[in-house]
Amino acid sequence: MTPQNNANIPGFSTRITSGGIAVRRFHYSADSRKRPGTSEGDAWVSEEARAYPMGTDDPRWQKEMEIKYGALGGSFLFPRWEIWKSNGQIIIPPFEPVGYRLYASYDHGYNSPSCFLVHGMNNDGVITTLWEFYADHVPAHAIAEIIKGNNTRLQDGRFYAGNPYAHRESFIIADPSIWAEDNPQHNGPNKSTAQIFRDCGVSMIEGERGADVTVAEWLHGHFWKDPKQPLYRITSNCEKLIWELGKLRHKEWSAQVAMNRSKPEELVDKDNHAWDALKYFLRRFPPKPKLKAAEHMPNSFAWWRKSVQRQVDAGRRPSFKVGY
Helix, strand or coil: CCCHHHCCCCCEEEEECCCCCEEEEECHHHCHHHCCCCHHHHHHHHHHHCCCCCHHHCHHHHHHCCCCCCCCCCCECCCCHHHHCCCCCCEECCCCCCCCEEEEEEECCCCCCEEEEEEEECCCCCEEEEEEEEECCCCHHHHHHHHCCCCEECCCCCEECCCCCCCCEEEEEECHHHHCCCCECCCCECCCHHHHHHHCCCCCEECCCCCHHHHHHHHHHHHCCCCCCCCEEEECCCHHHHHHHHHCEECCCCHHHHHHCCCCCCECCCCCHHHHHHHHHHCCCCCCCCCCCHHHCCCCHHHHHHHHHHHHHCCCCCCCCCCC
């Protein structure tokens, strides 16, 4: 098969690289049933694009479906964040979480900011981040006092209000690096930061790092699938978390590098401390697989009703025999 005799096939091309390697490129439009501009093709594109937050304009669609390798490079992780945060549903006023189960998560830093988040979950499984502490150059023992609900003033004069939900959290899940024995805490290596917190009366459990893209997909596809009825919310006093979510972006690279990069969906490692704390928590509560729709569950009422309707639509006399 040569480039010349296949040049007229939409969505298909061939080329020879500078190294003498033959490359064939297949786009979905090579399939006549998926070809844009046809009724069947447009319907297929419309249906497939529903899986992407911005449809065919989504950078992930451009990369995966349009074969534009560098489409994700430099793009925001949440492209519609400015719209979402102003819709009055995802960012909400602070409230007293009566009847909520409370949890907390913590990402550690000293030269970079530490972030402590308190989350609540109601009986419907809707999660809300209720409160945050976010600051750099704060010693672990001072952060422990804040976590325990004590107002704290540092030697340099900075003042931080104590956690208003202290001692109500079911658990605090934290940055796994704080269990390392050689983490610098103040002016040099000390015992593990986790041990310092324990000595101050704050117990934490170890979280998991990474999974930026996975958690982002949970937010896009589950928690914020319907931004008007979100399953994850943030109170407006969590200013740094809100700020970080709007700044997160994919690393930028050339299309040539993107073609050969093993992990092309890395994020820029900056302004992501509240994001990391959020990830530790959400990874403990991943979206549950949806149960089969009732009409697809054999012998359910909806399943039989659909079977009968299918027979009526086909002009047959309704029967409850299996296979009709």
